[in-house]
Amino acid sequence: MFQEAVIPLDVWVSQFVEWLVNNYRGFFQTIKWPVEQTLIGFDQGLNALPPWVVILALAFVAWRFSGLWLALFTAAVMVFIGLLGLWEQTMTTLAMVVSSVLFCAVVGLPLGILAARSDRFDTYLRPVLDAMQTTPAFVYLVPIVMLFSVGNVAGVLATIIFALPPIIRLTNLGIRQVPKELVEAAQAFGATRGQVLRKVQIPIATPTILAGLNQTIMMALSMVVIAALIGAGGLGAPVILGLNTLDIGRAVIGGLSIVFMAMVLDRITQSMANKKHP
Helix, strand or coil: CCCCCCCCHHHHHHHHHHHHHHHCHHHHHHHHHHHHHHHHHHHHHHHHCCHHHHHHHHHHHHHHHCCHHHHHHHHHHHHHHHHCCCHHHHHHHHHHHHHHHHHHHHHHHHHHHHHHHCHHHHHHHHHHHHHHHHCCHHHHHHHHHHHHCCCHHHHHHHHHHHHHHHHHHHHHHHHHCCCHHHHHHHHHCCCCHHHHHHHHHHHHHHHHHHHHHHHHHHHHHHCHHHHHHHCCCCCHHHHHHHHHHCCHHHHHHHHHHHHHHHHHHHHHHHHHHHHCCC
16 A cells, blocks of 8 residues: 555646746746845945945945944954955845845735735735745755746746745734724724725834744745756855765855844844834
8 A cells, every 4th residue: 555656646736837847937936036136236246345345235235234343243244244255245145145036025025915905815824835835945946947947036036935934924914913992093083994004004013024034035945956967156055065075174154254243134134123113
């Protein structure tokens, strides 16, 4: 019993993906184009800037939202990464993270708002998000490569799929947690549904939404090394190269740089959320 496959699901999935590739390649190239242009813009822009400009900009943002200590830590971390000889890879990784998080926000915020305003839509969306969060990240790579080829853009697209659920879930949660009394008071004063959303629900839910953004950034960074397996550059490349050549030093400096970047971005976004508490 159960010695052979009775349901050839693997064959069906392969045939379905091949059918998509053969019949809808133009559609997927259309999806790829804005992601590619955004990524190229951020990557070329960050790598064209002098390192001290990027360091001062990040330190200023850290100081603005958290204070002097985080600003000093941010500057020290970025200088340390530069001294390791990984500045260009770090800027590529930052461009990939910013691009993926930007598209996650563009897609995730409206979906989270719709889910908060419609229980039926939330019911349909929840199992999709469950599947996206529990599917191993490596599973995304094969269809992504078949549909979008390899490289940085394919890595960003895989990262978008992997990092999208938290911002949808927490946007939904934040809006649902807004006290009904405030919503009813706004409606009693003649506010429309759009005005209630813009002026009451979103401002109060902002800390929770920013927490979702924080989780999306962390998941995007966790995808950096995996995306390097399909030709994406950045800090994942030295980790994969170190793994393939058993060069532990190269792998460690790549992994350490990812950890430091995650710490900086995590602290900055957490500080932003804390400042938005009503």
